[in-house]
Amino acid sequence: MERILTRNVDREGAGTLAVYESSGGYQALRRAVTTMTPGAVVEEVKKSGLRGRGGAGFPCGLKWSFMPKEVDPKRPHYFLINADESEPGTFKDRLLMERDPHLVLEGSLIGAYAIRAKAVYIYIRGEFVFATGVLERAVAEAYAKGYAGANILGSGWSCDLIVHRGAGAYICGEETALMSSLEGNRGYPRLKPPFPAASGVWGCPTTINNVETVANVPFIIERGADWYLTLGKPPKNTGPKLYCLSGHVKRPGVYEAPLGLPMSELIYELGGGMLHADRPLKAVIPGGSSVPVLRADECEVDLDFDALAAKGTMLGSAGIMVMDSSTCMVAAMARIAHFYHHESCGQCTPCREGCGWLESVLNRIENGAGRQADLDLLISVSNNIIGNTICALGDAAAMPAISFVTKFRDEFQHHVEHKSCYEGTMALQGVR
Amino acid sequence: MTAELEARVDAIVARYPQPKAALLPVLWEAQRARGFVDLEAEEWIARRLGVSASHVHGCVTFYTMYKQKPSGRHHVQVCTTLSCMLRGSDELLAHLERKLGIREGETTPDGKFSLVRVECLGSCGTAPMFQLNDDYHENLTLEKVDRLLESLP
Numbered sequence: 001m002e003r004i005l006t007r008n009v010d011r012e013g014a015g016t017l018a019v020y021e022s023s024g025g026y027q028a029l030r031r032a033v034t035t036m037t038p039g040a041v042v043e044e045v046k047k048s049g050l051r052g053r054g055g056a057g058f059p060c061g062l063k064w065s066f067m068p069k070e071v072d073p074k075r076p077h078y079f080l081i082n083a084d085e086s087e088p089g090t091f092k093d094r095l096l097m098e099r100d101p102h103l104v105l106e107g108s109l110i111g112a113y114a115i116r117a118k119a120v121y122i123y124i125r126g127e128f129v130f131a132t133g134v135l136e137r138a139v140a141e142a143y144a145k146g147y148a149g150a151n152i153l154g155s156g157w158s159c160d161l162i163v164h165r166g167a168g169a170y171i172c173g174e175e176t177a178l179m180s181s182l183e184g185n186r187g188y189p190r191l192k193p194p195f196p197a198a199s200g201v202w203g204c205p206t207t208i209n210n211v212e213t214v215a216n217v218p219f220i221i222e223r224g225a226d227w228y229l230t231l232g233k234p235p236k237n238t239g240p241k242l243y244c245l246s247g248h249v250k251r252p253g254v255y256e257a258p259l260g261l262p263m264s265e266l267i268y269e270l271g272g273g274m275l276h277a278d279r280p281l282k283a284v285i286p287g288g289s290s291v292p293v294l295r296a297d298e299c300e301v302d303l304d305f306d307a308l309a310a311k312g313t314m315l316g317s318a319g320i321m322v323m324d325s326s327t328c329m330v331a332a333m334a335r336i337a338h339f340y341h342h343e344s345c346g347q348c349t350p351c352r353e354g355c356g357w358l359e360s361v362l363n364r365i366e367n368g369a370g371r372q373a374d375l376d377l378l379i380s381v382s383n384n385i386i387g388n389t390i391c392a393l394g395d396a397a398a399m400p401a402i403s404f405v406t407k408f409r410d411e412f413q414h415h416v417e418h419k420s421c422y423e424g425t426m427a428l429q430g431v432r
Numbered sequence: 433m434t435a436e437l438e439a440r441v442d443a444i445v446a447r448y449p450q451p452k453a454a455l456l457p458v459l460w461e462a463q464r465a466r467g468f469v470d471l472e473a474e475e476w477i478a479r480r481l482g483v484s485a486s487h488v489h490g491c492v493t494f495y496t497m498y499k500q501k502p503s504g505r506h507h508v509q510v511c512t513t514l515s516c517m518l519r520g521s522d523e524l525l526a527h528l529e530r531k532l533g534i535r536e537g538e539t540t541p542d543g544k545f546s547l548v549r550v551e552c553l554g555s556c557g558t559a560p561m562f563q564l565n566d567d568y569h570e571n572l573t574l575e576k577v578d579r580l581l582e583s584l585p
Contacts, residue, residue: 167495184455246515246556
């Protein structure tokens with residue numbers, strides 16, 4: 001299959017403007033700003049079926065269409081790029097930013113044109129120091145060539161590009177927390193409504209898109225929505241997708257394939273199969289640690305939004321975490337709960353306290369101090385988090401917890417009864 | 433605070449419609465200048481951006497990457513989230529604790545190394561890994577770690 005999003009990442013000089021332009025780079029921006037109206041760009045993206053690649057899978061063109069059609073000079077529009085890639089198991093946006101930053105910038109600029117934005121802020125996680133440097137150099141190149149700044153490509157439209165570095169907080173990948181953080185506050189999520197298109201950053205109409213989402217846009221403008229609709233599983237799961245494969249496989253990494261790639265193909269063909277020949281597949285988390293786990297017998301599934309939803313889980317950020325038969329499921333869930341407890345912003349009691357309870361109870365089960373009632377306690381704590389918080393972070397801890405306890409109940413029960421892990425599993429695994 | 437930093441702050445503030453939005457980047461500048469952000473720096477930034485010192489402190493303590501005290505010259509941040517755990521990050525962390533003679537969260541007495549456990553660094557396909565100051569070191573083995581640590585000044 002033709003590589004689309006990752007076509008430049010392995011090229012000599014990857015990341016430079018020269019390489020990007022030599023593969024047709026910035027022609028889509030030129031077409032958009034000199035031959036199309038903003039409304040026509042929105043319509044083309046709508047028609048393509050592109051769904052957001054950050055986790056929720058919301059239709060991109062539809063999101064853009066929520067923005068006001070006229071700009072009130074007192075309330076300029078802003079386009080925010082969510083480059084705060086922090087979902088455990090996810091490392092695709094980093095690849096794009098480090099190896100093809102101009103693709104990210106071109107997509108961002110086309111999106112900004114479509115929503116009539118005054119400026120683009122790329123909010124990148126603080127740990128990505130290298131990617132930040134690459135993006136900043138690319139931004140300087142884009143300004144120098146007239147792709148950003150005043151009167152872009154002679155179109156009369158002006159837009160600034162600013163790279164804004166976070167400082168270590170998973171919650172800032174949540175779009176309203178990202179806006180709070182960009183404004184110079186602690187990264188506290190806000191209630192919706194108001195939705196960002198009505199009142200976003202600085203109280204102005206705002207659209208927020210993931211890095212990979214905007215990286216699709218230049219191809220849609222250059223080759224057309226009809227071409228895009230031929231990729232993947234139209235009409236609702238279209239386009240190329242970056243899959244992040246990690247855990248117990250021979251060749252972990254980022255793999256590009258059209259949406260709807262069978263999971264078995266990702267693990268056993270692209271990923272080279274299980275890491276150890278004598279340790280078969282036990283479980284897969286298909287969309288980053290925030291989504292429910294699948295047992296091995298549930299893994300005959302296509303990796304797209306709707307096929308995974310039908311299995312009771314989510315494509316999420318396409319972080320496919322593979323666990324083999326040596327994995328202790330209690331230890332795995334305890335580690336996930338630790339993450340959410342650490343990352344809870346602390347605003348909402350059910351999340352702040354609930355994630356702590358999940359971690360404590362899971363740890364005591366793992367350490368052989370679990371009680372019979374703990375299994376139901378985990379479910380009860382989870383159900384008291386879900387739906388009772390401002391943002392989805394609490395749900396992202398609770399939904400996996402329910403799935404682990406329900407689908408691997410025997411293994412949790414074994415810990416309570418025998419004060420030890422299942423035979424053949426180990427909580428700590430050696431460095432290869 | 434130096435004149436150079438003053439000029440940098442002006443340039444940063446100009447990128448945003450409100451000065452307060454410059455808080456995170458200005459904190460980065462302050463940390464780069466001194467290695468950490470103390471109360472004196474927080475108060476200076478608060479005056480400069482027109483926010484309260486308590487607001488600045490609230491942000492310094494909310495975001496994990498701002499340091500309130502100096503760390504070791506080589507700050508080792510080991511990812512132990514699930515994908516790294518599956519590929520041996522717990523043993524990697526235990527090895528570093530033995531090798532450096534400190535526990536997670538501590539700094540060696542000579543100030544050369546500090547060691548912390550951190551959450552997912554977005555490097556799950558190249559696990560296990562750690563971040564050493566600004567740089568990612570991926571696909572680690574214990575041998576690679578030993579060679580790397582011994583090569584550091």
